[in-house]
Amino acid sequence: MSSTLGGIGMRFSVPHPIPYQGSKRRLAPAILSLVPDLGYARLVEPFAGSAAVTLAAASQRRFRSYLLGDALEPLARLWENIVLDPVGISKGYELLWHREQRMPIDGFYEIRAEFNSDRDPAKLLYLLARCVKNAVRFNPAGEFNQSPDKRRKGTHPRTMEAELLAAHRVLHGKCRAIHSDFWQLFEQARAGDFFYLDPPYQGTSDGRDQRYIAGLSRGRMIEGLILLNRKRVPFILSYDGSCGGRNYGEPLPEEVAHRILLDVGRSSQATLNGRDETTIESLYVSHDLPVTGTSATLTLGDFAEQTMLFC
Numbered sequence: 001m002s003s004t005l006g007g008i009g010m011r012f013s014v015p016h017p018i019p020y021q022g023s024k025r026r027l028a029p030a031i032l033s034l035v036p037d038l039g040y041a042r043l044v045e046p047f048a049g050s051a052a053v054t055l056a057a058a059s060q061r062r063f064r065s066y067l068l069g070d071a072l073e074p075l076a077r078l079w080e081n082i083v084l085d086p087v088g089i090s091k092g093y094e095l096l097w098h099r100e101q102r103m104p105i106d107g108f109y110e111i112r113a114e115f116n117s118d119r120d121p122a123k124l125l126y127l128l129a130r131c132v133k134n135a136v137r138f139n140p141a142g143e144f145n146q147s148p149d150k151r152r153k154g155t156h157p158r159t160m161e162a163e164l165l166a167a168h169r170v171l172h173g174k175c176r177a178i179h180s181d182f183w184q185l186f187e188q189a190r191a192g193d194f195f196y197l198d199p200p201y202q203g204t205s206d207g208r209d210q211r212y213i214a215g216l217s218r219g220r221m222i223e224g225l226i227l228l229n230r231k232r233v234p235f236i237l238s239y240d241g242s243c244g245g246r247n248y249g250e251p252l253p254e255e256v257a258h259r260i261l262l263d264v265g266r267s268s269q270a271t272l273n274g275r276d277e278t279t280i281e282s283l284y285v286s287h288d289l290p291v292t293g294t295s296a297t298l299t300l301g302d303f304a305e306q307t308m309l310f311c
Contacts, residue, residue: 015166079177092122
């Protein structure tokens with residue numbers, strides 16, 4: 001596949017302040033290579049999470065502005081603070097990190113209980129950096145209930161400060177972060193927008209321990225994509241996939257979007273469990289994009305030139 005990013009003389013350092021299971025940091029170069037250079041004005045991520053694609057795009061100055069939205073209000077406020085006041089968030093994180101060093105494990109549970117009461121974004125950042133596999137989990141009452149990772153202490157405050165300030169530098173003056181349901185942002189989509197969508201995979205937003213604060217049905221997702229298609233707003237969606245012999249979700253209808261299978265290599269989780277399994281991620285690309293004739297199956301190796309742009 002030919003690169004849409006030009007030569008590889010310039011490399012981009014991409015910050016990653018929010019550790020998040022399922023982050024598209026490794027996949028961001030591949031995802032952005034599917035965005036044609038047609039002068040889109042704004043990149044919108046309604047499921048912000050770690051905002052890996054927005055950070056990669058902003059590092060390359062691919063869009064004039066960026067909009068991050070998330071249904072998890074403390075996460076939206078965390079991104080707002082990264083854009084506007086990274087020093088305040090950094091200091092709050094540092095205090096929490098040192099506090100738990102004085103009370104290992106017990107301090108984590110104490111901070112977790114406080115977060116479930118006050119929804120402080122600095123505490124959410126600390127919990128994400130310190131919890132098992134950086135995997136957010138909520139109980140049916142909407143309370144964060146993931147446990148601490150006993151093998152590590154979480155991101156050191158100096159490292160976190162550097163990541164927060166770096167993210168601030170690439171986003172400040174160009175990015176807004178808002179607490180919003182994804183549907184609201186779909187309804188507000190306008191000409192010149194490009195949407196990147198990374199909702200929870202099917203089967204991960206229900207059950208006893210949800211990975212997403214608000215449930216999301218497959219039918220509702222399809223309705224949203226139909227709305228974007230009607231508005232002629234292009235999108236790329238990461239939504240389902242497989243690992244080994246397990247499929248995560250049913251493919252979306254072809255009339256909604258073109259599906260590309262991306263082989264991202266061996267599953268690190270399966271490797272830890274003694275299994276040799278390959279992870280396949282699905283990318284759904286709106287039909288009005290010129291990449292819809294792309295091969296149905298790609299690997300990260302197909303994007304080696306684009307990946308070399310990032311460091």
